[in-house]
Amino acid sequence: MKQVIALKDVTHLKASGARTFAAPTDAIVTPSAKDFLRSIGVTIQFDGTSASANGGGSNGGDPYGAPAPAAATPKWKAEHVKLFNSPEAQRIKEHIVSVSHRLWKREYVDGNGGNVSYRIGPNEVLCTPTLVSKGIMRVEDICMVDLAGNQIAGTAKRTSEIFLHLEAMKAQPKARACVHAHPPHATAFAITGAEVPRCMIPEMEVLVGTVAKAKYETPGTQAFAETVLPYCKDHNCILLQNHGVLTWNEDLEKAYWFMEIVDAYCRTVVIASHLGAAFTQIPSSKIGDLLKIKQGLGLPDERTGLKEADYCACEFRPGVVCANPGEGSAQSPDLDSIVKIVTEEVMKALNK
Template identity: 30%
Template sequence: MAPAEETALREEIVATARAMSAKGLSPQRSGNVSARAGGDAILITPSGLAYEAMAPGDIVRVGLDGARAPGQMKPSSETPFHLAIYRARPEAKAIVHCHSPAATTLACARRAIPAFHYMVAAAGGPDIRCAPYATFGTDDLADNTVKALEGRRACLLANHGQVAFGPDLGKALELAAEVETLSGEYLDLLKLGEVHVLDEEEMARVLELFRGYGVQGEK
């Protein structure tokens, strides 16, 4: 990646982290944001630094093997699962991890999100799984996250929060916001005591339609 491209990507990561906070998806200093920086490295937000105080130069460059050059800030504690996702999913170009309130509530209840609404398909499958609990920053959490994301672009993390990835930072943030919206709607629905889940056949139709959604072709 050329220096100018990397500088622009660092700026975009900072802007995405601040937008994540402004949208209420990750209060205080929680959550983290990353993006691929060429084929063998990622750029990721540093550990424990408030987003408003973050500058592009604070973003940490980490190799896909976990190596990083000296003199940088300490990367996010969740770097292991970011790296694991990038290694497992070549199509992932950017990742947003946040502790958004509704998604985190469901995650703490260890509840997946079923197909109560067709927009669940936005995450890539007929439901949004909840990865089993593991201590933050561990390889166990990384393994659990990758498994929960099989065939999906987003999942909940038990007793923790949510993670979403996309082809760019904007799409990853948009998906994280959609997961939060769906989580809030599902929580409201649970209060009513009755959930009508769309069947597999209907969700298969929806997923097929989603493949062409937003694609503008010739008329």
């Protein structure tokens, strides 16, 4: 006879802090028990084959349909287990948990959204798991994948959005740490045609700079992961259209800072938009000073090599999309000379 697992059979798990709940393969889990397990972030393991607490079937309940999870008791390679349990890995896992908690407390993530990763070895990346709120993330939840996204250590299943981080890491060697979240103010820019304006606040210019916007793709897919590829070289902060934000750095703490900075900046711009007065930009000549500081910090900026006059090429008005600095610098002088030539020709004709 099949075992029925009801709410009363799982309520004790909340106090235990368990992440998994073992059940016979053919057990029936009542909807209220499933809801409860999901609410406390516990995964049901049906006799060694992991299934999610929401009964999501073969995809393990991942909202973005990631591949089936690794076996519940996998035989990880000894070298990976050694690295995964090393003091260095422990320190990074604790840092990932700290960042996760701060992302949640600042309301940059919701539900099980957002993910954090760190490239600990040439082919090894520590990352947050799927289906666990960043608000209750624990060191034991962190897992490890290779650069292809295969899980190579850890008991919780890796996030399906890890592919986004891995593409950034492969394209940009300095991207050892990646943070992905859905902070509301920056994401507001990611769901509209409004561009994040330039040259308004020094800290933004020095640490983040111009913000790229990657095109929309279905989260969790390889196509989604590759949307950031054109921007990883010159940007450490990328808006993901209709989705959220990705930031990266060699240092995990700084990758997290950039998330705070871009959202605070976007929030300030949104508030300023309500004041009804024109925006004031920092003069281009002063932006040059900030870009020198930025270069000294080893941070990329797409304006490197541009003429000073083009640093803040576009006057910001809400809803107006500016050309990229490179495009703007190529076009403005030509347009100016065309206007000059036409004006001179018109004046000549009028004076005849």
